[in-house]
Amino acid sequence: xxxxxxxxxxxxxxxxxQRGLLxxxxxxxxxxxxxxxxxxxxxxxxxxxxxxxxxxxxPEFAGLSPQELGQAIVGRQFSVLFLxxxxxxxxxxxxxxxxxxxxxxxLEPVLATPIRTWELLLGKTLAAxxxxxxxxxxxxxxxxxxxxxxxxxxxxxxxxVTPGWILAVLVDTPLLALIGVALIVVLSSRVNDPRTAxxxxxxxxxxVLALLFGQLAGVIVLGPALALGIGVILAAVAAGALWxxxxxxxxxxxLTRWR
Amino acid sequence: xxxxxxxxxxxxxxxxxxxxxGLSLTIEAGTVFGFLGPNGAGKTTTxxxxxxxxxxxxxxxxxxxxxxxxxDTALRRSVGILTEQxxxxxxxxxxxxxxxxxxxYDLEPARVDSQVERYLQLxxxxxxxxxxxxxxxxxxxxxxxxxxxxxxxxxxxxxxxxTAALDPExxxxxxxxxxxxxxxxxxxxxxxHNLPEADELCDSIGIFQRRLLRMGSPSELRAILFGAGTIVxxxxxxxxxxxxxxxxxxxxxxxxxxxxxxVQLDDPDSRNPDLVDALRAAGARIRYVERLQHSLEDVYLxxxxxxx
Numbered sequence: 001x002x003x004x005x006x007x008x009x010x011x012x013x014x015x016x017x018q019r020g021l022l023x024x025x026x027x028x029x030x031x032x033x034x035x036x037x038x039x040x041x042x043x044x045x046x047x048x049x050x051x052x053x054x055x056x057x058x059p060e061f062a063g064l065s066p067q068e069l070g071q072a073i074v075g076r077q078f079s080v081l082f083l084x085x086x087x088x089x090x091x092x093x094x095x096x097x098x099x100x101x102x103x104x105x106x107l108e109p110v111l112a113t114p115i116r117t118w119e120l121l122l123g124k125t126l127a128a129x130x131x132x133x134x135x136x137x138x139x140x141x142x143x144x145x146x147x148x149x150x151x152x153x154x155x156x157x158x159x160x161v162t163p164g165w166i167l168a169v170l171v172d173t174p175l176l177a178l179i180g181v182a183l184i185v186v187l188s189s190r191v192n193d194p195r196t197a198x199x200x201x202x203x204x205x206x207x208v209l210a211l212l213f214g215q216l217a218g219v220i221v222l223g224p225a226l227a228l229g230i231g232v233i234l235a236a237v238a239a240g241a242l243w244x245x246x247x248x249x250x251x252x253x254x255l256t257r258w259r
Numbered sequence: 260x261x262x263x264x265x266x267x268x269x270x271x272x273x274x275x276x277x278x279x280x281g282l283s284l285t286i287e288a289g290t291v292f293g294f295l296g297p298n299g300a301g302k303t304t305t306x307x308x309x310x311x312x313x314x315x316x317x318x319x320x321x322x323x324x325x326x327x328x329x330x331d332t333a334l335r336r337s338v339g340i341l342t343e344q345x346x347x348x349x350x351x352x353x354x355x356x357x358x359x360x361x362x363x364y365d366l367e368p369a370r371v372d373s374q375v376e377r378y379l380q381l382x383x384x385x386x387x388x389x390x391x392x393x394x395x396x397x398x399x400x401x402x403x404x405x406x407x408x409x410x411x412x413x414x415x416x417x418x419x420x421x422t423a424a425l426d427p428e429x430x431x432x433x434x435x436x437x438x439x440x441x442x443x444x445x446x447x448x449x450x451x452h453n454l455p456e457a458d459e460l461c462d463s464i465g466i467f468q469r470r471l472l473r474m475g476s477p478s479e480l481r482a483i484l485f486g487a488g489t490i491v492x493x494x495x496x497x498x499x500x501x502x503x504x505x506x507x508x509x510x511x512x513x514x515x516x517x518x519x520x521x522v523q524l525d526d527p528d529s530r531n532p533d534l535v536d537a538l539r540a541a542g543a544r545i546r547y548v549e550r551l552q553h554s555l556e557d558v559y560l561x562x563x564x565x566x567x
Contacts, residue, residue, distance in 0.1 A: 006362045010348075017350040017391075105344040109407065112310055113363035114336045252313050256273065 003115045007123025008130075011097055015131070021096060025089045026135055033139040036078035037146030043070035044152040056217055060159060067152045075147055075160035080212040082140040082169050086177035087204045089132035094184040095194035097124045102258060103192050111251045121185070121249045128181045133174055140169050167227035175234035180204055182241035189248045189258045263288040263415050263446035264309060268318035271304050278304040280470040281318065286463070288414070291437065291447040293461035295454070297563055300468045302450045303343060306417045309448070310340045323415045323446075336365060339408035340417040345400045349393030353384050353403050356392055357410060364411035378406035382436070398429030405433065409440075416440060419450045434460060458555040466562045473562055480558045488551030489527045489534065491520040494544040503541040507534060521551060 015022055044067050061072055101107050110120065144161055151157040183204065187197040211230075214220030247253070262285050269282040279301040286292045296302050307313045309322050311331035320327040323337035347356055357375040366374055379385040382402040387395070392403065401421065408416060421437065422430040437460055440447055451457050457464060458477050465474040473480060493500065497520045504513045504522050509530045512523035520538075524530050527550065535548060 003363060006359065010351075010359045013355065014348065014350055104346065104349065105342075106346040106348060108312070108342045108344075109340070109346045109360070109404070110363065111312055112335060112340045112342070113360065114332045114365055115363050116332065255307060255313055 004119040004123040011127030029139045041150040043074040085136045086173040090128035090177045091180045093128040095197040099194045164222040171231040178238045182245040185245035266320040270317035289444045290462040293457035293464040296467035339413035345404035354388040454555045492546040
């Protein structure tokens with residue numbers, strides 16, 4: 001376990017030295033959140049003549065004033081951002097931490113030390129998960145504060161900051177992040193470019209986008225039961241993905257099978 | 260003398276391909292062992308097995324007192340390895356690179372900084388200790404990778420092509436460093452294509468091509484393959500003296516080229532006076548006599564060439 005922390009410390013040190021990566025992963029999400037809050041604020045002020053153009057809206061939006069409707073639509077759309085961040089951030093970080101290390105041929109000297117492969121994998125996983133979850137939760141908190149402060153009514157607040165959404169952020173996003181990291185490890189055995197790994201891992205976005213569109217179309221209501229149900233499914237997928245990642249992340253396999 | 264490395268029938272297969280076949284060897288502690296062979300001969304696979312990076316398919320080995328496959332973590336703690344590629348973190352400084360590995364090698368926290376400083380000083384990198392490794396020359400990177408392999412003071416060190424692609428000055432520094440390691444009593448397992456280097460550094464040599472073709476000290480290998488010999492240069496054509504030399508009972512083979520007679524014989528030190536006397540009695544005027552010296556390259560090419 002001690003060596004996992006040594007790996008984690010080294011990963012953070014390297015992250016600090018990669019300004020572009022640092023900006024993309026740590027500074028972009030709060031900036032996007034600030035933009036979301038600004039858009040939410042503006043929707044409440046300037047949506048007096050909102051025309052939805054006949055697009056079907058969720059039933060719970062019925063009876064909202066134009067300003068409330070504007071904020072509800074903007075708030076719902078941006079709330080999904082916090083389910084996407086934990087997919088993107090760890091995928092980017094893990095790509096550089098694992099595929100980058102493979103490309104630079106630094107894995108063999110590390111594997112020659114007395115480190116156990118699970119310690120190395122744990123260190124790399126934590127190095128991707130910790131910043132991703134920290135920045136997601138910080139950004140989500142900022143978003144909640146913005147929504148609670150600038151919502152034109154309590155009804156709007158209750159439509160956006162729902163128990164289902166909170167549960168999804170707290171339960172589902174760490175699992176999505178874990179699946180993202182495991183997927184990168186699996187992809188690492190085949191690809192040599194961090195960007196290629198990221199592109200493949202972007203496939204994880206599809207179910208989240210389905211959730212967004214389902215919500216906006218009124219087909220899906222993200223309540224606590226659905227958030228927990230999704231969590232159970234994600235936990236099973238994460239377990240499978242981690243099992244596969246652990247099988248591929250072995251000294252023997254890395255040195256003889258990874259190409 | 261104790262054995263630092265001992266292998267018995269060490270074999271590694273990759274699916275249907277046999278990379279290393281029945282390798283049995285013994286390397287004494289405190290010596291430099293040269294492991295020579297062509298590209299793709301299985302040298303890196305052997306080093307990876309002995310450093311407990313990959314498991315053998317068959318056979319067993321004891322390295323630095325640890326049986327392979329029993330406690331590989333302890334084995335890895337007792338050996339150092341310079342991999343074929345230096346594999347350094349370019350964004351980190353030399354000091355940060357070494358500190359990371361010192362901690363992975365379980366050095367006590369109090370020793371980490373002192374060991375890092377010791378090896379950066381020894382390999383003349385101390386002045387550049389806080390610069391990113393990405394700015395280092397190839398030679399500096401190689402020296403840093405060697406420092407990394409030694410931080411935890413291993414008793415057995417595997418060096419895979421330590422001077423490959425280095426300029427002559429950097430290569431000399433590395434060779435001197437290897438000699439220093441031997442003087443400290445460490446065992447060096449040296450993989451190289453540089454045959455003069457192997458000749459200079461190695462106490463024993465194994466010539467390897469999927470299996471061990473021959474093993475011995477450089478001089479033993481020369482004697483086994485070519486026998487001992489003497490070169491005699493005479494005034495004028497040497498051909499008339501070939502029958503004279505061949506008539507001597509201790510002479511095994513005689514070749515001639517212009518003024519030169521190349522004579523293979525047992526024990527030149529005691530037989531050369533008799534050879535010279537016989538040639539002079541036959542009328543030869545001798546310019547000089549010298550020892551026939553085969554290069555390690557001759558040995559290597561004969562062994563490897565015969566198995567290709």
